[in-house]
Amino acid sequence: MNARNQNSLFYGVDRVSIMLYVIMVLLGWLNIYAAVYSEEHKSIFDMSQKYGKQLIWISGAAIIAFSVLIIDANFFTVFSYAFYGVLILANIAVRFLGREVKGSHSWFRFGDFGIQPAEFLKFAVSLALAKFLSNQQILINQQFRLRLKDLIKNYKNTFIALLIIFVPLVLVKKLQDETGLAIVFVAFVIVLYREGLSVTFLIIGMLAAILFVVSLVVSNISAIIISLAVLAAFSFVFIPRNKRNIITVSIIFSLACGVVLGTNFVYQKLEPHQKDRIDVLLGKKTDLKGVGYNVNQAKIAIGSGGLTGKGYLQGTQTKYDFVPEQETDFIFCTVGEEWGFLGSTFVIFLQLFLILRVVFLAERQRSSYSRIYGYGVASVLFFHLAVNIGMTIGLMPVIGIPLPFFSYGGSSLWSFTILLFIFLKLDANRLLILR
Amino acid sequence: MSGGNSYLNERKYFIGGFFALIAIIYIIRLFYIQVIDDKYKLDAQSNAFRYLTEYPVRGYIFDRNGKLLVFNEASYDLMVIPREVKGCDTMALCETLEISKADFFKRIKKACQHPNSPRKQSIFEKQLSPQVYAALQEKIYRFNGFFVQKRTIRKYPKPIAAHLMGYVSEVTKEKAEKDPYYKEGDYIGQSGIERSYEEALRGRKGVQIAITDVHNKIVGRYMDGKYDTLAIPGKPLYSSIDAVLQEYGEKLMKGKRGAIVAIEPQTGEILSLISSPSYDPNLLVGGKERAKNFAMLYADTLNVPLFNRALQAMYPPGSIFKLIDALIGQNEGVLHPGTSYPCARGYPPMGGKPKCHPHGPVDLKGSVAQSCNSYYSYVFRSIVDQSKFKNFTEGYNYWREQVMSFGPGRNLGTDLPYDKPGNVPSEKYYNKVFGKNGWRSNTIVSLGIGQAELTLVPLQMANVVATIANKGFYYTPHCIKGVGKEKYLDPKFKEKHYVNVTNQAFYDVVIDGMQYCLDGGTAYHSRVKDIVICGKTGTAQNPHGKDHAVFLAFAPRDNPKIAIACLVENAGFGGTWSAPIVTLMIEKYLKGKTDRPELEKRMLEADLISGKTSTVIEAH
Incomplete structure (x- = not known):
């Protein structure tokens, strides 16, 4: 490479990622147009309509992307904690200074436009987590021990890392009442796993999740019996013969009972509409006019697309307002209806391709900071993809979270742009600096 | 750290594999609902x-x-x-x-x-x-x-x-x-x-x-x-409303401003709840007509018919408050059935204020029947100035707590919306008015006779008399006793609430006095031949005009079926207007008719709002 190229803005920046990004943003915009399309406002540039506004958001995103690439990468690494701190404060402030929109307190509003600071927490958490974990002294413990002394000594860092992740989660959920924006932070567990979180933790977490679902579906007693059986098998396989004693087994058993009872407790505490969403997903309720409405309409829209779809702007289900939130959280319905199975698959592949590309880039980093941040990006993108599309096809409960680059909305688009482009900048610098 | 850690490096395959796996599951699911399953296809003819x-x-x-x-x-x-x-x-x-x-x-x-x-x-x-x-x-x-x-x-x-x-x-x-x-x-x-x-x-x-x-x-x-x-x-x-009683009460209150609340003491069920002036509820149905009529009722600032006085109008209770004093006094051991205090047409230590009306010497029972103001000024001060308190404010706060256990000063938690709590002034309030340490029991002695800043809503008055009828407890007043075919009743309405005075003997003395109130006391003219009614008159001083007439009662004395409070605004003495209305209501509820047709006629016809009243019976 000659000197002129080295000074170029795009020197070393991954072209594949940028290409995927641009394709998705443009496809998203076309789909928003199709979703909101009405004959009175035919122009895609009509600024009074959402597709017009999305164009403004996209232009903003382009400016943000360029800015991120211009800024020295050190700016992000040095100020990681500062970003985190400022955004935490902003998210507290929005509870008190922001305007209430449909019962949630997550918006700063400026005239017609609104910003959700919680969206931007995603990249701040990625930065902070990368900063914390990349410190050479800090190790995420890889062994699993049950002794209290070991717990404190060996898991201190794990706990701090978990704290970095779960403080925003609790904050967004409690103060802003935005389940969708809050639950995203769970995705960072994948990063911890990559950096050494014990598999045992994940297995315990997974078992707890299975118990959780089981105890929602069946009654408490049966849940406990099933869990006993599962645990018996689990103990037999995983606990070494010499540690198979009554204390270990009873601790595990009481934990299991705790999960079952806790599930019931949490379930009772849920808002009625949240209960309903879970019931619909688990098939306990089939009231399609009430709570199952969104999901059923989404499935009808997607299902009616068939193999090749009805064609651009030809969708009836999405166009006639049968699907709620069709330009934001349910944008995938428009894809499914108008572009069919082929189009839907194409979109999923685009998303998956970008995520795997980010994983690939992350793995080629020499600095652990960049790698960890990269995994943060991939995890967040993946979580959005899985939950958003999962809910439209009835595999996930309805949680309001956007489809990256596709859904209407400035906050999410800008936040994903910042998230991705900081990583691309770090990646571009990978050969220059060893962090 | 992980650069050299091949154990962790392997995890990238798990993560990547996991991402891909989920994506493939989704694609399979999409293939199912979009290509294989016909459930979601729409009829080609239909487009909406x-x-x-x-x-x-x-x-x-x-x-x-x-x-x-x-x-x-x-x-x-x-x-x-x-x-x-x-x-x-x-x-x-x-x-x-x-x-x-x-x-x-x-x-x-x-x-x-x-x-x-x-x-x-x-x-x-x-x-x-x-x-x-x-x-x-x-x-x-x-x-x-x-x-x-x-x-x-x-x-x-x-x-x-x-x-x-x-x-x-x-x-x-x-x-x-x-x-x-x-x-x-x-x-x-x-x-x-x-x-x-x-x-x-x-x-x-x-x-x-x-x-x-x-x-x-x-x-x-x-x-x-x-x-x-x-x-x-x-x-x-x-x-739990008795439509007949409700209608009767509304007729009795016609031409008067005020409220009646009747409660069944054994259950806390509201038998009737009347706020006057009222309106025909048929005026407020539907869309167009409703809006017009609502505006009309809303504009009536003189009678304020939309205002629910029974729950929202905070009135000074006047002398009915003496019942609570009598109970707390006995409970504190500073008042006994034989206690008597001087009355010189007023409270002597304060130069005859608060004033009192002429009556013979009274013991506790007589003080309730004759409603002696001086007596209860003494009682009030003897409660708050007890030597067991470190200082006066402690005594006052203690008294306030006792009073509030009967309901005043807090929302009762009834099943009707927008009820007001009434007011038992706080220490903070008096400190603001008189300055810290600037007030003593003599400063606020009129609280003892239910005046000054003390206020109750009619529902609370009825709840107080229901508590006395039950001798120490009440059920939260409610007007719905069953929801749906299964007649569900919120368990909170089945819960007994005990007030701070629970000794039956203390109640018996007070109830004796209330019975005597009709047999030979301030409500003598409203006695009913064959029902033992226990009642108490009150005259609530009204700084804005003529005093409010208050009367509360329960009946029969043994196994009480109805506890009732009535307040008629600007009607003067409680025995004149409220006691007849209350006793007529009791007769109606227990017997279905009245033995006093002339009294009934006079009450039905009286129009206190426009001032057309027939002969007023003045009685003490």
């Missing part, structure tokens, strides 16, 4: 659904004897979906509705603007008259984009209990935005029982999904109605 909302009947409300208090009537609204209004015979429609073409376009425009939408249905004309409805039914096929929506509106067989029932009206924009159940134009209970039992009363809307063709004609039902939901009718409410 129409959601026909079926509004459930709102629950009926019955009185305690099964009499209907409110039921429903059908009403029809004309709805419009603006974007489907194409080729509509506008002229004919305007003629049928008797509106101008300009008006027509104004309404269409309104239906298109936020929060309405051209694609959603909005109300075009509310509550069609039967004639217009009939005419429309014939021509509706010519009016593309319009259809008629059936709803129900409330109807009251008797024009009583307006404040209790509350009213139903269109949901506000804010509420409709917050609560997904409601759509603009839906009805919701705004006050009274209609508000507090809204969820039970409203039932649940049903929806039919109809398939329409390109010409917007309904051609069938989506999946043979598999996804339709039936409307679930609202639950009936079984109230």
Whole structure:
């Protein structure tokens, strides 16, 4: 490479990622147009309509992307904690200074436009987590021990890392009442796993999740019996013969009972509409006019697309307002209806391709900071993809979270742009600096 | 760290594999619902659904004897979906509705603007008259984009209990935005029982999904109605109100401002709750008429008929408060049945203030019957100035706590919305008025006789007398004793609340005095031959005009069936107006008729508001 190229803005920046990004943003915009399309406002540039506004958001995103690439990468690494701190404060402030929109307190509003600071927490958490974990002294413990002394000594860092992740989660959920924006932070567990979180933790977490679902579906007693059986098998396989004693087994058993009872407790505490969403997903309720409405309409829209779809702007289900939130959280319905199975698959592949590309880039980093941040990006993108599309096809409960680059909305688009482009900048610098 | 850690490096394959696995599962699922499963395919002929909302009947409300208090009537609204209004015979429609073409376009425009939408249905004309409805039914096929929506509106067989029932009206924009159940134009209970039992009363809307063709004609039902939901009718409410007593009380209160609350002490059930002046609840039903009448009632600032005095008007209790003093005094051991205090037509230590009326020397029982002001000034001070307290304020706060256990100063938690707590002034308040340490028991001695800043709402007064009838406890007053066919009653209404005085003997003395109040005391003229009524008069000083007359009573003395409080504004002494009304109510409830027809006639005819009163019986 000659000197002129080295000074170029795009020197070393991954072209594949940028290409995927641009394709998705443009496809998203076309789909928003199709979703909101009405004959009175035919122009895609009509600024009074959402597709017009999305164009403004996209232009903003382009400016943000360029800015991120211009800024020295050190700016992000040095100020990681500062970003985190400022955004935490902003998210507290929005509870008190922001305007209430449909019962949630997550918006700063400026005239017609609104910003959700919680969206931007995603990249701040990625930065902070990368900063914390990349410190050479800090190790995420890889062994699993049950002794209290070991717990404190060996898991201190794990706990701090978990704290970095779960403080925003609790904050967004409690103060802003935005389940969708809050639950995203769970995705960072994948990063911890990559950096050494014990598999045992994940297995315990997974078992707890299975118990959780089981105890929602069946009654408490049966849940406990099933869990006993599962645990018996689990103990037999995983606990070494010499540690198979009554204390270990009873601790595990009481934990299991705790999960079952806790599930019931949490379930009772849920808002009625949240209960309903879970019931619909688990098939306990089939009231399609009430709570199952969104999901059923989404499935009808997607299902009616068939193999090749009805064609651009030809969708009836999405166009006639049968699907709620069709330009934001349910944008995938428009894809499914108008572009069919082929189009839907194409979109999923685009998303998956970008995520795997980010994983690939992350793995080629020499600095652990960049790698960890990269995994943060991939995890967040993946979580959005899985939950958003999962809910439209009835595999996930309805949680309001956007489809990256596709859904209407400035906050999410800008936040994903910042998230991705900081990583691309770090990646571009990978050969220059060893962090 | 992990650069050299091959163990962790392997994890990238797990993570990548996991991402890919989920994506593949999703694609398989998509293949299933989009290509294999026909369930989600739509009929090629149909290109749209129409959601026909079926509004459930709102629950009926019955009185305690099964009499209907409110039921429903059908009403029809004309709805419009603006974007489907194409080729509509506008002229004919305007003629049928008797509106101008300009008006027509104004309404269409309104239906298109936020929060309405051209694609959603909005109300075009509310509550069609039967004639217009009939005419429309014939021509509706010519009016593309319009259809008629059936709803129900409330109807009251008797024009009583307006404040209790509350009213139903269109949901506000804010509420409709917050609560997904409601759509603009839906009805919701705004006050009274209609508000507090809204969820039970409203039932649940049903929806039919109809398939329409390109010409917007309904051609069938989506999946043979598999996804339709039936409307679930609202639950009936079984109230504890006695419609006969309620009506009688409202007649007695006609021409007077004030309130009556009657409670069954053994259950806390409200037998009647009257706020006067009242209005015919039939005025506040439906849309157009409701708005007009509401404005009219709202504009009546002199009588304020929409104001529910029984729950919201905070009155000084006056002498009825002495009952609470007598109970607390005995409980503290500073007052005994034989205690007597001097009365020189007033409270001697303060130079004859508060004033008192002439009466013979009294013991505790006599002090209740004769309502001696001096006596209770002594009692009040003996409670708050007890030597067991470190200082005066501690004594005052202690007294306040005892009083509040009877209900004053806090919301009772009844099932009617918007009740006021009344007021027992706090230490902070007096510190602000008199300065810290600037007040003593003599400064605020009029609290002892229920004056000064002390206020209660009539419901609390009735609850106090119910507590005395029960000798130490009450059930939270409530007016619904069963929701739905299963007659569900919230367990909180089955819970006994004990006040801070529970010794039966203390109550017996006070009740003796209350019985003597009618046998030979301040309410002698209102005695009833064959029912043992225990009562207490009160005259609440009113800084704005003539004093308010208060009377509360329960009957019969053994096994009390009714506890009742009555307040008549600006009527002067409690024995004159309130005691006759209360005793007539008791007679009506226990016997079904009165033995004192002349008294009844005089009470029914008296018009205190415009000043036309017949001969006033002055009595002490």
